[in-house]
Amino acid sequence: MRKYLLLGAMAFWAGACSEAPRQETQDQLFARVDAEIKENSEAYANLEEAINTIGHRLTGTENGARAEEYTYNKFKSYGFEDVQYQTFEVEAWARDSVSMTLDGSPVPVVALGHSPVKANVTAGVVDMGNGLEADYAARPDAVKDKIALVYINILKGSPAGLSNLHRSEKTALAIQYGAKGIIIINQVPKGVLLTGTASVTGALIPIPAVCVGLEDGMALKERLEREKVTAHIQMTNKSEVIKARNVVATLPGSALPQEHVVIGGHLDSWDLATGAIDNGIGAFAILDIARAFKANGLRPKRTVKFIMFMGEEQGLLGSRHLVQQAKEQNTLGQVKFMMNLDMAGNPKGMNVAGSGVHAPFFKELGAAIQQRDPAYENGFSQRVGLHSDHQPFLLEGIPILSVQSNLDPAIYGCYHSDCDDFHLVNQDHLLNTARFGTMMLHGLANADSLPAITMDSGATKQFMIDKGLKEKLVIGGDWKWED
DSSP states (O other): OHHHHHHHHHHHHHHHHHSOOOOOOHHHHHHHHHHHHHHHOOHHHHHHHHHHHTOOOOTTSHHHHHHHHHHHHHHHHTTOSEEEEEEEEEEEEEEEEEEEEETTEEOOEEEOBTOOSEEEEEEEEEEOTTOOHHHHHHSTTTTTTSEEEEESSOOTTOOTTOOOOOHHHHHHHHHHTTOSEEEEEOSSSTTOOOOOBOOSSSSOOSSOEEEEOHHHHHHHHHHHHHSOOEEEEEEEEEEEEEEEEEEEEEEOOSSEEEEEEEEEEEOOOOSSSOOIIIIIHHHHHHHHHHHHHHHTTOOOSEEEEEEEEOSSTTTSHHHHHHHHHHHHTTOGGGEEEEEEOSSOOSOOEEEEESBSOOHHHHHHHHHHHHHHOTTSOOEEEOOOOOSSTTHHHHTTTOOEEEEEOOOOGGGGGGTTSTTOSGGGOOHHHHHHHHHHHHHHHHHHHTOSSOSSBOOOHHHHHHHHHHTTOHHHHHHTTOOOOOO
């Protein structure tokens, strides 16, 4: 009898061992990952530590280099074996001194990036409204040898349907029409001064560009309606060739390693503050998403590259270099999707830019995320813009994924300003970016088939035209197609 019991037990265990292990469903995986991130997320603590020990992260400075090393070491500590610096050499810009007087009276201003190394300009000020092409076309000689005054956004009372331009594009138009300088009025009240590049190419511009506070700028506009005003702008800046480094951590794919999904955000910031929002909340969320992939043993079908870009603020320098190098090495075709987190937080949905977008895929993925937390609203859109690290990828026809943010609008008042510090960071919102971002990235990289396709050059050109981006790309020198 014992013999038969033994044989039966052996047969049972043999059958049990021959069964394939149950495969984890996406819902089970998301539940497990979500719980782990809630328990162990380091995004908030890492960002606070970096701000306290490094400060700003301006490309080309000692602070910038320390930020590069900080994230490199974090990737290594999370268990990534393949972590690389991608070094590039560029001419970087840093501010020194600036002053402006109006008819001899000083007015607070901040120099905009890539203004000349030295400038000492005195000229009459001309109000050019929104600073759009139509404003100059209506008065083509108005700013010749003058200083243009423009609003950073679209003024109230302007004709409906106007599309705004980036500050660098407004500066390029002022230069094109012969201006000797440009004053850009910030839109944020209480005298907040904004910096940022005024160059569409990342090279020095030939005229001084400054930002003035909202109240001072609007007072100047009112004065110009009554009388002529002369401005004197004096500044010194620094510009030198420096080396900066993108930081790239690679997680090989389990089934389709030759297909790559890139998730990136810019690590660099301007120097007026610490760049907690722009782009600490994006870069350090990516760092925590990378941690979560390793901590939870995630190995999607496709290779995932986690990238900290440098030089974004000075003209997308790091992402341009990465894309150009991949083109030269004939590896850009491996990049099938780019996910960009720039000033992104507390996601409520996804935004996709590209061709052949399969919206149901993203709605289904969003529903799975919403299952974990109903605060995620499962929104979906197909908007497209420029001036962040996705742009070089998009210009090569690569589909782009970003998030629909749900942050307090008040934090954007400190964009590129001296108040962009850690006190603005909401810990729960940053946690949500890490949680939902991890699920988005895994769902995309592990898809049976990709929910958008890479466009060829002709299709990319038409896409840019259809999305109304041609004018901006032409002004910025990024329109690479002949008409």
